[in-house]
Amino acid sequence: MDRVDFTPPGDDTAERADAYATAPLLNCLLREVAEPLSDPGERHVYRLPGTGRLLRVRGTRRPAGPEVYTDGGWHHLGHSELVKLVADELRRHTGVSNHELPAEMTDSRDTVAALLTARDGATAPDDPYLRSEQSLITGHPYHPAPKARGGGPVAGWLPYAPEAYARFPLVLLGLREDAIVEEGDVSALDALGEAPAGYRLLPAHPWQLDLVGAGLADAFADGRLIRLGTTATEVRPTAAIRTVYLPGAAERAEDLFLKFSLDVRITNDVRRLWRHDLLKLRRTDAAVRDAFAAMGGPGAWLSDRGYRTADFAFEELAVMVRDGLHDHLLPGTTPLLAAGLVEGFEGSPLDGGADPGAWWEAYLRQVVPPALTAFADHGVVLEAHVQNTLVAVDADGMPVQALYRDAEGVKLLTDVERGAGWERLVYCLVVNHLVEVAGVLAERHPGLDPWPAVRAEFRRHDLPEVAALLASPTLPGKTNLLLRWTGADGADARYLPLPSPLVEPVAG
Template sequence: MNRRERVDRVDHLPPPADAVAHRADAYAAAPLLNCLLREVAERLPEPGDRPVYRLPDGRLLRVRGERRPAEPEVRTAGAWRRVSHTELVKLVAEELTRHTGLSNHDLPAEMLDSRDAVAALLAARDRSTAPGDPYLRSEQCLVTGHPYHPAPKARGGGPVAAWLPYAPEAHVRFPPVLLGVREDAVVEEGDTAALDALGEAPPGYRLLPAHPWQLDLVSCAEAFADGRLVRLGTTGFEVWPTAAIRTVYAPARDLFLKFSLDVRITNDIRRLWRHDLLELRRTDEAVVRAFAQGPGPASAGSARPAAWLSDRGYRTADFAFEELAVLVRDGLHDHVRPGATPLLAAALVEGFEGNPLDTAEDPGAWWEAYLRAVVPPVLTAFADHGVVLEAHLQNTLVAVADDGTPVQALFRDAEGVKLLPDVPRAQGWERLVYCLVVNHLWEIAAALAERRPGFDPWPAARRELARHALPEAAALLTAPTLPGKTNLLLRWTGADGAAARYLPLPNPLADA
């Protein structure tokens, strides 16, 4: 069965097209509304069950719900009028043009592309089967994606047929392409031995796996013509794309591979950039040292120390250094506590079959166990080793026991790690707080509280942070605000994808 057949296989009758369209509108509107309401709107003290906001031009907008706002309505001629997704995109563009004084024609197109991608993903999911393995299921469940990005599912505006065969949300798997790179053109650093075990290269060549989608996006015709590159077919096994899309997991080999992908996904073109690759070993080795030295079971209060999935090496070709780069990442088996099941933290927020948030008998005990697993490794790495982990929801795995209780955290992605003093300590701490507290803990806490009305997650979070003898952690407990990244304004103003600008959000830790 080829890749197209796997995507198009029909297991049951799909829902009507208008039902898929309605669902796609709702999925796409929620993160866009989150951005609009957080970054440029003012909430009004209006009575009723629907929050009301004033937009920069004075218009009033109300929504249903808090964590994932829905059913937007605009006040017009004394009455509330429902706004479609297309109208919402137009409204956002108008508001941002007034608010910033800048125009932007690309981002509205991305918002519409993101919505259309969601529709394609929903249709594909309705006719596919989710993985039986809970870990893979968690990696492939993110239909909403980043809850505070205006176009989290945009796929570069390309045709659906170009990207759907490689979309994790569509429950696909595929074999990577195997290339041979002439030995005199190979560039590599670190431990890349796993790549040589993927197949057999002809004499004078080294193996280089490639993502099929990336090969469709870049041209290597000259290198194929002169023999610097040769095609060797595909691997003898399939890989599963993870939530990161360009990172894939090979369960049979217990191996992660991360590729370049010349597509804008959220804020960045997802290429393995030269400057990041040249810093990779230094950064990764610093994190490996930090995790090797602690925190251990006693300080973390967990049954096994947290783990770092090392980006242990990369290989590429000198004539296509960024375009064909592939990074080798540790697998799971040597790191996950025996008997535990790793799950993507972002999936706990999104929701999937087997989500322990749905089954936890005691939300307080579950949340305290989660905090004990996730918080100490991040704070210790910063305090003792000057390592700023990018511990957001997509870079964190949480291993759970049979009853769903968190027992261990695993972190990944050296590309997003910062080291002190490469960045000033205050800047590093702000980034840590955004990734760990705002992007991560806040979202898990909100999802848990939504399922358990009346449950307040913040006193336990405050107690966990107070356990750590770190001046910044103590100050965090009394700070009036936390930093919230402004993804909508960043994209509208054309900021660099790696840039970070923050707006102050009320600090629930101080109120606890």
């Protein structure tokens, strides 16, 4: 079985952190740069074209144990040595130097070490939904620095880290009414506390305020902003870090999500709520809501209802209001983050005794139709990867509903060419979602081939693109390592062809 054990003898935190950080970095290097050679044994051997070095690893889905061939033998690489090897290879391979990304790779590994230490002394939430959101120690499996937190001190970000099972109150600010900018339905914000006459409530993420820092001094001094304490209810950060979950409470019946700006680079982007995204939010979200309403269920969309911010700090203080879960869930079901199913958490239905083939067919029947129907019938391209997809399961752990989120990542075919929109959907839904969940199932159940069921599910949908997808020998894979090394914009997706498991095997 191709399953990496991230708990070495002695449970050494440094070794565990190395293992967690090494797997996604190797995934990027092997996907985007390395050339596979003949594979005579348990380890897979690759040539690095820039330096000519030979590299070998164990496993494929989460590669481990990297070794480089030097001085007539194979030598193990720790994470720091791997970072140096990757940087040297990329300088020669691309002709471009980059001092920022190696530092992010190291920051990502050090973040993992801090998270592992914190988790050892923390208690996981009782709610399986929250456990699934807060389970992502590896994070994006194809990013060179998935857990980087901007290089800041651990004390600055650890209290707000979902992976450390964080929970905390939000800071409540009063924003003078003449400085408010808002759009959509943000009435839920006013239920979080009380503001004095002439002010409206503006919740803020504590880390957000720390990052903005002295930039707000004048606004506090002249009264455009005032401090009003904190929320009565603690929030839980979700896998997205800057998005938090507010469970329902006596003073506020509905549950709710709030999304904030954070001036920190996480994976490819600085996680601000950018002005241009906020200004198109209502149009995009309305298109997705209309699409899901027309489908009539059971799939659901968590609407990004609107935003509130300050005219003098439009992006820095922006907060977005998102639907909670309970008004959308089928009765008696439990929502789980798809990325959590891949990573693993206590109580995952993949740890149960359900027939894996039946479970997988049920999963596909929930997650694939909404994404394809939104595209085909409504011109909506969902960002349907594992971190934006929730799957509700019944009491037996069987998938019965899919819920999607994040209007910021949605594209509309009125704005992008259809071929580009389809490529993005295939990358998100197939490469960044189905491939990952299928990989876990195949790893746990070596006799299971998950791909006939995927082909069958896609064939149920009458899209002209489906036949070409099922016949294509390749799928689009995003080049996160090369994108970051060459300094491309985080939203500038560039794809390389990956072997497609969707192709029907040749008989005989």
